[in-house]
Amino acid sequence: MNMLWMATPMLAEAEKEADFFIHYFAEYHIGGQTLYLTSTHISLILISIVLIVFSIVVNRKIKHAGEVPSGIQNVAELVVEMLDNVVHSSMGENGKRFVNYISTIFIFILISNISGLFGLRAPTADYGVTLPLGLITFGLIHYNGVKKNKVKHFTNLFQPIPLLFPINLIGEIAVPLSLSLRLFGNVLSGTVMMGLLYGLTPFWAQIGIPAAAHVYFDIFSGAIQTYVFCMLTMVYVNDKIAD
Amino acid sequence: MGITNEGLILACSAIGAGLALIAGIGPGIGQGIAAGYAASAVGRNPGAKSDITSTMLLGQAVAETTGLYGFATAIILLFVAPLLGKL
Numbered sequence: 001m002n003m004l005w006m007a008t009p010m011l012a013e014a015e016k017e018a019d020f021f022i023h024y025f026a027e028y029h030i031g032g033q034t035l036y037l038t039s040t041h042i043s044l045i046l047i048s049i050v051l052i053v054f055s056i057v058v059n060r061k062i063k064h065a066g067e068v069p070s071g072i073q074n075v076a077e078l079v080v081e082m083l084d085n086v087v088h089s090s091m092g093e094n095g096k097r098f099v100n101y102i103s104t105i106f107i108f109i110l111i112s113n114i115s116g117l118f119g120l121r122a123p124t125a126d127y128g129v130t131l132p133l134g135l136i137t138f139g140l141i142h143y144n145g146v147k148k149n150k151v152k153h154f155t156n157l158f159q160p161i162p163l164l165f166p167i168n169l170i171g172e173i174a175v176p177l178s179l180s181l182r183l184f185g186n187v188l189s190g191t192v193m194m195g196l197l198y199g200l201t202p203f204w205a206q207i208g209i210p211a212a213a214h215v216y217f218d219i220f221s222g223a224i225q226t227y228v229f230c231m232l233t234m235v236y237v238n239d240k241i242a243d
Numbered sequence: 244m245g246i247t248n249e250g251l252i253l254a255c256s257a258i259g260a261g262l263a264l265i266a267g268i269g270p271g272i273g274q275g276i277a278a279g280y281a282a283s284a285v286g287r288n289p290g291a292k293s294d295i296t297s298t299m300l301l302g303q304a305v306a307e308t309t310g311l312y313g314f315a316t317a318i319i320l321l322f323v324a325p326l327l328g329k330l
Contacts, residue, residue, distance in 0.1 A: 021322075178308050185311030188318065227297075228304035
């Protein structure tokens with residue numbers, strides 16, 4: 001499902017035209033397969049570099065942290081405290097086990113969603129990025145369900161009556177699909193709208209108006225969808241391990 | 244002035260994409276209802292504003308899913324054009 005694939009190199013044409021496609025910058029032939037280095041990969045690498053550099057700097061700083069926090073330590077403490085609160089308020093005692101994973105994907109998805117602001121093509125507007133995130137959640141749900149409820153985790157599919165088994169099964173399988181499609185659709189709609197705004201409007205409409213659109217489509221929508229993705233992951237997992 | 248088969252399929256795909264976005268009506272109504280009830284809840288109990296807001300946003304995001312299915316269908320019809328392969 002390689003959506004929005006455009007088989008033209010980035011620098012081929014600079015026509016005035018809506019541009020929200022995934023482009024490729026290089027191609028490799030490995031074992032009969034053609035692999036592409038797409039704009040999604042570039043964005044992911046840049047985001048990873050930024051996050052790694054940030055974490056290294058914070059790690060250095062926190063090792064000889066003072067009594068009174070200052071500078072970047074403030075930011076790090078704010079972020080960690082906020083994420084701790086969010087996870088613990090919705091998962092309770094179980095939050096301790098999941099706070100690391102949830103915080104990681106929260107920061108990653110948030111930076112990915114608002115990367116459209118910095119001129120990158122948001123990586124989460126590629127279904128190849130959001131589907132694995134949904135599948136990780138799926139794996140997490142069922143790993144914890146089996147660990148907690150053993151065989152009962154599977155016999156629960158036949159509750160309340162065995163006739164409902166197909167519907168329950170579809171309900172379980174729809175979870176990763178709806179999670180990933182929700183994130184993908186929201187970020188892609190923002191990307192498409194910004195592409196149309198930049199590509200198809202006359203020059204006088206590109207003064208000031210894109211700023212407001214960026215605030216809504218990149219920052220507001222991106223932050224909401226990040227929150228929703230993490231919240232739903234926590235709700236689904238907590239549903240399986242609650243007593 | 245004949246219409247080629249490709250042209251006909253592309254035109255019908257565009258019409259289908261437009262029709263698929265009718266799915267946006269439902270989430271709009273649903274999100275509006277959720278926001279309205281959240282507003283009245285904040286009016287009754289201003290102290291619980293942050294809880295109400297987060298619950299409302301979660302519910303609205305879930306309600307938005309069906310609209311996004313329509314959007315994904317429209318995008319696939321327009322830019323992937325799977326029906327062209329059936330020729």
